[in-house]
Amino acid sequence: MSERRIRVLVAKPGLDGHDRGAKTVASVLRDHGMEVVYTGLHKTPAMIAEIALQEDVDVVGLSILSGAHMELFPRVRQELVERGLDHVLMVGGGIIPGDDMQVLEADGFAKLFGPGTNTDSIAEYIQTEISKRWAAEEAQA
Amino acid sequence: MISWAENGNARFPETLEAIWSQVGRARRMGITGPPGAGKSTLVNELARLIREEESTVGILAVDPSSPLSGGALLGDRIRMEDRTADSGVFIRSMASRGSHGGMARAAVDAMDVMDAFGMHDVLVETVGVGQAEYDVVAAADTVLVVLCPGAGDGVQAMKSGLLELADVIAINKCDLPGADRLTSDMQEAVHLRTAGRDRWASPVVQCSAGKREGVDDVLAAVKSHREHLSDTLPDHRRQKRIQQVRQVVGEGLDEALWKTGGYGEQVEAMLCSGITPYAAASKVTQNLLKSAEENQSNELQA
Numbered sequence: 001m002s003e004r005r006i007r008v009l010v011a012k013p014g015l016d017g018h019d020r021g022a023k024t025v026a027s028v029l030r031d032h033g034m035e036v037v038y039t040g041l042h043k044t045p046a047m048i049a050e051i052a053l054q055e056d057v058d059v060v061g062l063s064i065l066s067g068a069h070m071e072l073f074p075r076v077r078q079e080l081v082e083r084g085l086d087h088v089l090m091v092g093g094g095i096i097p098g099d100d101m102q103v104l105e106a107d108g109f110a111k112l113f114g115p116g117t118n119t120d121s122i123a124e125y126i127q128t129e130i131s132k133r134w135a136a137e138e139a140q141a
Numbered sequence: 142m143i144s145w146a147e148n149g150n151a152r153f154p155e156t157l158e159a160i161w162s163q164v165g166r167a168r169r170m171g172i173t174g175p176p177g178a179g180k181s182t183l184v185n186e187l188a189r190l191i192r193e194e195e196s197t198v199g200i201l202a203v204d205p206s207s208p209l210s211g212g213a214l215l216g217d218r219i220r221m222e223d224r225t226a227d228s229g230v231f232i233r234s235m236a237s238r239g240s241h242g243g244m245a246r247a248a249v250d251a252m253d254v255m256d257a258f259g260m261h262d263v264l265v266e267t268v269g270v271g272q273a274e275y276d277v278v279a280a281a282d283t284v285l286v287v288l289c290p291g292a293g294d295g296v297q298a299m300k301s302g303l304l305e306l307a308d309v310i311a312i313n314k315c316d317l318p319g320a321d322r323l324t325s326d327m328q329e330a331v332h333l334r335t336a337g338r339d340r341w342a343s344p345v346v347q348c349s350a351g352k353r354e355g356v357d358d359v360l361a362a363v364k365s366h367r368e369h370l371s372d373t374l375p376d377h378r379r380q381k382r383i384q385q386v387r388q389v390v391g392e393g394l395d396e397a398l399w400k401t402g403g404y405g406e407q408v409e410a411m412l413c414s415g416i417t418p419y420a421a422a423s424k425v426t427q428n429l430l431k432s433a434e435e436n437q438s439n440e441l442q443a
Contacts, residue, residue: 003148004148005148005236005238007144026214027214030213030214034213035206035213035215035234035236036213036214036215037215037218037234038214038215038218038219039218039219040218040219051218051232054231054232054233055233055234056143056144056233
């Protein structure tokens with residue numbers, strides 16, 4: 001039987017036209033054996049949550065370079081919760097000041113990665129978190 | 142549910158039972174062609190036209206998995222973004238996960254699920270390379286092959302075997318030079334296969350999905366193929382289901398014999414005794430068939 005693979009949605013919310021970082025992260029996650037869906041640019045929080053639902057992803061990763069992170073991250077989270085996707089692990093990256101990072105992480109974001117992060121460490125973080133969740137699911141079932 | 146099918150979760154077969162009575166209503170279309178021919182863009186446009194007819198659409202986009210890491214980058218949605226905001230469209234990306242046939246099964250399962258949940262049309266899109274991809278589109282009622290000029294001549298297309306599968310051939314990017322040549326090549330190729338025989342002659346249709354031109358002609362051609370099928374459709378689908386059962390039986394047997402049935406050890410012993418692999422295989426097959434026959438006669442007696 002085929003094994004379960006981690007499915008990740010990499011998304012670019014809002015008005016921000018640069019996706020080199022998002023594509024880099026998407027490729028790295030692919031190279032770590034994950035199935036990565038990339039949305040393309042200019043997605044609304046509702047669209048991102050809808051895609052996450054249809055694709056049944058384990059992780060949603062947002063890339064924001066526009067400075068609108070304090071607005072967009074919570075709205076994506078809210079849209080996810082409205083669709084019953086509370087269990088989805090959220091990660092993010094982009095140009096986000098340290099203070100904002102702390103606020104967002106405290107507000108239910110699993111993890112934010114700023115510029116200069118080693119890309120492999122993002123993949124390792126996701127793998128560790130998701131295997132914990134899957135183990136918990138199995139223990140329940 | 143689609144994830145269960147993909148992961149080989151044991152809950153899938155039970156759940157399929159519960160929705161099985163709802164399966165079989167959707168019109169199923171398979172779209173394939175070489176990379177970059179414009180499949181996703183065409184699918185996006187076809188979905189738009191179908192939505193204008195008030196039908197709901199399920200789209201399954203299959204992309205290759207990396208043979209090295211097993212991961213996948215699923216990017217077909219980028220060209221389908223107009224459809225994301227539409228609640229009448231459900232798009233699911235699937236990675237091929239190696240060509241072990243499991244993908245083809247999961248794809249058929251996913252189409253069944255979309256069908257059961259009320260999608261009027263189900264479109265499945267794959268890159269036209271490899272047997273597993275063929276199997277996926279072949280499970281559809283109508284197969285649409287998308288080609289474009291500049292990606293090799295007509296002979297290349299004939300060589301790849303795609304044309305044997307095609308019920309409709311779309312020449313996309315028809316504004317590019319070479320489109321007319323490719324179109325007449327394809328018409329000729331279809332003619333060679335069908336002339337003088339009682340067989341569906343696949344229409345060759347020009348379009349430019351990016352410019353929204355000719356896509357209605359493609360859809361019309363698909364519809365006329367559907368009409369052509371209408372009498373034989375139940376039989377057509379039953380044949381495909383037989384293939385599906387055959388595949389699942391094969392996988393089940395494989396698992397039962399080699400993973401749990403101890404056949405690996407038996408064969409190892411046979412090979413150590415110096416016989417050829419073919420002789421060993423023939424012994425195994427005969428033993429299996431014999432015990433199957435004995436079972437049958439026992440059942441008859443009882």
